[in-house]
Amino acid sequence: MKLQRKNRVRALAVGALAVSGALALTACGSDDTSGGGSAGAAKTSNIKCDGKGKLLASGSSAQKNAMDVWVQAYAGACKGTEINYQPTGSGAGVTTFLQGQTAFAGSDSALKPEEVAKSKKVCKGGQAIDMPMVGGPIAVGYNVPGVDNLVLDAPTLAKIFDAKITKWNDPAIKKLNPGAKLPDLKVQAFHRSDDSGTTDNFTKYLKGAAPGDWKHEPAKKWEGTGGQAASGSAGVSSQVKQTSGAISYFELSYATAGKIPTAKLNIGAKEPVDATVDNASKAISEAQQVGKGDDLALKLNYTSKAEGAYPITLVTYEIACDKGNKAETLPATKSFLTYAASKDGQAALKALGYAPLPTEIADKVRATVAKLS
Numbered sequence: 001m002k003l004q005r006k007n008r009v010r011a012l013a014v015g016a017l018a019v020s021g022a023l024a025l026t027a028c029g030s031d032d033t034s035g036g037g038s039a040g041a042a043k044t045s046n047i048k049c050d051g052k053g054k055l056l057a058s059g060s061s062a063q064k065n066a067m068d069v070w071v072q073a074y075a076g077a078c079k080g081t082e083i084n085y086q087p088t089g090s091g092a093g094v095t096t097f098l099q100g101q102t103a104f105a106g107s108d109s110a111l112k113p114e115e116v117a118k119s120k121k122v123c124k125g126g127q128a129i130d131m132p133m134v135g136g137p138i139a140v141g142y143n144v145p146g147v148d149n150l151v152l153d154a155p156t157l158a159k160i161f162d163a164k165i166t167k168w169n170d171p172a173i174k175k176l177n178p179g180a181k182l183p184d185l186k187v188q189a190f191h192r193s194d195d196s197g198t199t200d201n202f203t204k205y206l207k208g209a210a211p212g213d214w215k216h217e218p219a220k221k222w223e224g225t226g227g228q229a230a231s232g233s234a235g236v237s238s239q240v241k242q243t244s245g246a247i248s249y250f251e252l253s254y255a256t257a258g259k260i261p262t263a264k265l266n267i268g269a270k271e272p273v274d275a276t277v278d279n280a281s282k283a284i285s286e287a288q289q290v291g292k293g294d295d296l297a298l299k300l301n302y303t304s305k306a307e308g309a310y311p312i313t314l315v316t317y318e319i320a321c322d323k324g325n326k327a328e329t330l331p332a333t334k335s336f337l338t339y340a341a342s343k344d345g346q347a348a349l350k351a352l353g354y355a356p357l358p359t360e361i362a363d364k365v366r367a368t369v370a371k372l373s
Contacts, residue, residue: 049078051332058086059093059106063134063316091195103329104320108197110297126323129295134316135355137280141260142247151176153266154209163226190236190248193229195220201314202249208302253353268305279310280355341365
C-alpha cells in the first residue's frame, strides 16, 4: 500500500494516518468497543488500554492501510504502548511469528496444518489460531490507454497471467468488451515477487474458477508463467500506474489511493461485477468456517454467480496463540485486537476500500480475542 504513500493514504483517511515503512506509534484509553467511526476520524473514546511497552507484529501488506488507521487511533487513546507493525508480507509475517519474534502476525491465508503444528513450540500449552480481521476485494488494476470500462472473466485472466494472452486486442478480450477500442498493445502482467497471501488468494480464484486455464497450484509464491515481478502491493500497483499496458492484482485500497481503474468481472450473473466493498461483503458472507474450535479460518466461494458478489475476495487474519501468549505482550495484544475487531475499528475500514466483517463473523472474532491467554 507505498509510492507517494503519504499523499494517497491521507487522501483516503483525511489526515488520520501516520505512515512510515514500519509503524512505531505511541499508544492507553478507556472502555468497551462499540459505536460508529470513520477512517478520517476514528473513534477513540471506547478503546480499553491494557499493557505497557512495545508490541511487535508483522505480515500482510494487504492490511497496511487498515493498520495505519487502527494504530493511529489506538495511539490517540493509549500512551503507554508502542505498536510496531511491519508490512513484510504474509509469508514473512507467519515465519517471524513462528520464530517467537512477534506478538501476532497478519496473513492473507489461513495457517497450514504444518504451521499450526510448529506453532505449539511458541504457544506454550496452546497453538496458533486464525482470526479474520480485514476483508475486501482483490482488484484487478490495469493501465490501457483509451479503455475505461474493462470487463474480464476467470479464463481470460488466467491466460493473461500465464502469458497465454499477450496483446490487449486479443479476441478473448474483444469478445468481453465489444464496444471498447482495444489497442494493439503488449500486455505487461505484474505479479508479486515476495511470498504473498494476496497471490495465494488470487491464484485460488484462478484455480477455482478457471481450472482448465490455470494449471498451477495456488500458493503464496508466484507459480505462473512469464510476467514481471514487484515487491508488495505497493510495488505492483505502482508499476501498473506508470506502465502502459500493465495489469496486476492488489487490494482495492491501492487502486483507490492510486486512482487506478479496475476491471469488472463476468461471473455468469446478469451484469459484470465491480470490485467494491459492498460486493466483497456479499462474497464474504457466503464463506464457510473451516477452522475448528477457536480457529476461525474461512473458505470462500470463488465460483459464486450471485448477483453483485465479487469473487476475488481476500480475508486477512490476525494470527496469535490461543494459549501461551507471552505474558509481557498479552494484555496489549488483546487490547489492540479487541479494538480492531470492534464496531469502531471495523467502521473505520470502509472508506479505505476494505469490507467490514459480516456481523456473525465479527462477533465470533471478538469472543475469541477475549479468550486469548
